[in-house]
Amino acid sequence: MKELRYLNKYLKKYWLKLFLGIIITIIARIFSLVMPSYVNKSIKAVEDFVGNSLSSEEAKSVLLEYILIIIGAALLSALFTFLMRQTIINVSRYIEYDLKNEVFDHYQLLSLNFYKRNRIGDLMNRISEDVGQVRMYAGPAIMYGIQTLTLFACLIPLMFIKAPTLAFYTLTPLPILSILIYQISKVIHKRSTKVQEFLSTLSTFTQESFSGVAVIKAYGLEGKINSELEDLAIEGKDTSMALAKVNAWFFPLMILLIGISNIFVIYIGGRQYINGQIESIGLIAEFILYVNMLTWPVAVVGWLTSIVQRAEASQKRINEFLKQVPSIKNEVVKNTPIKGKIEFKNVSFTYEDTNIEALKNVSFTIEAGQSVAFLGKTGSGKSTILDLVARLYDVTKGEIKIDDIPLQKLNLDSLRSSIGAVPQDAFLFSDTIANNIRFGNEEASQDQIELVAKKAVVHDNIIGFTKGYDTVLGERGITLSGGQKQRVSIARALMKDPIVYLFDDCLSAVDTETEEEILTNLQQESNSKTTLIVSHRVSSAKNADKIIVLEDGKILQEGTHAQLNNSEGYYKELYQDQLSDKD
Incomplete structure (x- = not known):
């Protein structure tokens, strides 16, 4: 991520909004953790009623209280999730705005030799498509990354506190998934770079074709241009499909490993309940909810990896131009009136x-x-x-x-x-x-x-x-x-x-x-x-x-x-x- 370090100055610029967004994200995740434990308590209340520990009226009263707590926590979690998007996602738009302006201002400072060496389509693609990919890193990637880290930091210790053995078996597939994601991300980075480079080539070709449409028509070259575009389209399809095939591994792996976790919860938890090692079957339901809560974060890890790799490739292309030093420099700050000699x-x-x-x-x-x-x-x-x-x-x-x-x-x-x-x-x-x-x-x-x-x-x-x-x-x-x-x-x-x-x-x-x-x-x-x-x-x-x-x-x-x-x-x-x- 060394190329993405260039964005640190923008992250510092909007640090207050980002910090507020991170706090809101943590609060939203904490409220989302309320539901599983109260589902466990609700099932425990039903078991107590069946076991005559609670009367009908007491059971109804307890269940109503728990349901209201679950609904209240869900509403608060939704509210803070909305506020989270209004802070972190907005920051990404500000960064996109600043970065586009910086790139455009730098384009204007560069000499004519730069424009002779580079094609217009490529310049346009870097300020539009590449900056768009970088924005995904500065917004959604940070937001969902904080969400995932918060959930892991809160949920995993909670699971070990409540049932260490069950938590161990439940979380066993996750390290395997992390290793696989790390290996796949290397391939994603290489193929993402190729996709971004191809988009520049395609933009250049279409821009030149549209600008020179009069010459194309005058020389009757429509068929030749269509053929060249078809070759480019096939190349683009192959490049994008190569990336898509790698990305396609994430969700099947996630579903497989989450499914294995659910099986462990039901099998190990069931045995512990039968053996009297856990008090209530509600704990099994609570752990199933925990596993399903981990489903999206685990999936996000793969998605975030793809976003970061694409952003890294795009920022590298942007940095190549930002590092270009203008050959014509304004070395005098004060105005110098011109007379005309x-x-x-x-x-x-x-x-x-x-x-x-x-x-x-x-x-x-x-x-x-x-x-x-x-x-x-x-x-x-x-x-x-x-x-x-x-x-x-x-x-x-x-x-x-x-x-x-x-x-x-x-x-x-x-x-x-x-x-x-x-x-x-x-x-x-x-x-x-x-x-x-x-x-x-x-x-x-x-x-x-x-x-x-x-x-x-x-x-x-x-x-x-x-x-x-x-x-x-x-x-x-x-x-x-x-x-x-x-x-x-x-x-x-x-x-x-x-x-x-x-x-x-x-x-x-x-x-x-x-x-x-x-x-x-x-x-x-x-x-x-x-x-x-x-x-x-x-x-x-x-x-x-x-x-x-x-x-x-x-x-x-x-x-x-x-x-x-x-x-x-x-x-x-x-x-x-x-x-x-x-x-």
Whole structure:
């Protein structure tokens, strides 16, 4: 259970409720022990009546008193059992809530490299299925474990006090059951881990299939995907059945050994009664009730073993991610206001996952309020520059400064809150269009939303929808066209009104006329803002204060549109080619 030690901090956090729950559990079990002894006394009263030791009226009075005591004890036991669940089970829900938040918060701190190495389905399964398994340990397992221990601690000594020989024979099968459970639990742990790992694989497969359903349909791959899912389903069935077969041993063993205990009670107790070693046959009935009271705890031992083993396997998978150290750390606590000057000094960067050197000794300076466009072929390092400015990655060599301060010495939250980024692959949430735009400013009014939508030239498209701005988008904005998604994403950045704009080829899916209208609006909007524009089109770059042409991670050309167009090179050729295409 070493992996489950991670939960100790949560158990300490809610120790008072847990302690109260444990006390209530003990009280509930003590009240449940009242019934067997009073059943014994009731039978003894009947025997006394038959033996003329008690009159009819006295026997009736005694039986009524005992029955009322039994009913009262049962009601009190039920009440405290209810209170027990309201304390311990509630604590497990609090722990589940805290653990999910911790995992999710840690996910958000981890760098992009982490998400490149791990699949979304696996991440989702660990925060849902695995945390759910852990909750079963933090609630039901603790509750029933305390119940079982309390019952054993109270009942077994009581049985030996009342009839040592009968108690010895009655409890003989229990150690055998414990040894068998211990051996079976080893197998359960291994198979539980395999089940949890398979669930991650299945979640990943289904998530990718649903996300890529358009490609699957376009290529007619439904049959292939169904076949792969069928293979996964068979593998999942075999894995789960292997675990179920082991779990299936618990209840038959429990029934067998409890049955043997009952036989011992009847046979040994009967002989002792005949021999006069016990006074009343009611003691045999009392012991049978004790054995049946032990039935559920003995069964629970197996069930708890399974729960703990599953929780151990799940917590181990959760801990694997929680132990991941974020490569991008916020090392500055106080806020650091951003003005907008950006400087690259001999910056080189290599992607960890592919070992591709995206930038090679790149240096340039962007003054606050200046607009700079980056052009170049695919893979030249344009988007990498924007990612480094937002500190999604740290440089491999060299240094980036903002307002003459090294990037690592800026508060990360201050940096990113001052940036409005529009990625090439615009990501929209499964929410209304209005809320997707409002993502840039949660306090924005409807008038403000419509204003930025007009600047992004998407307002007319939105009001053309049946529900207008209240139109709910599909996952990843699938309801909209590529150009519409890009323009909504631009509106979201404008709504944020940041110090620095990062536009990553965000007009690639927009026609030329709309592009010119948007660029005119963006130029007015970002007039006093530092703006970095990545594009393949000269039309998006020609009005920038500075243009930087990249090739193979190095700066090939640098200057204004007029300067670069008057000198031979990549920019002039690209401009002439695109100008002739437009004509």
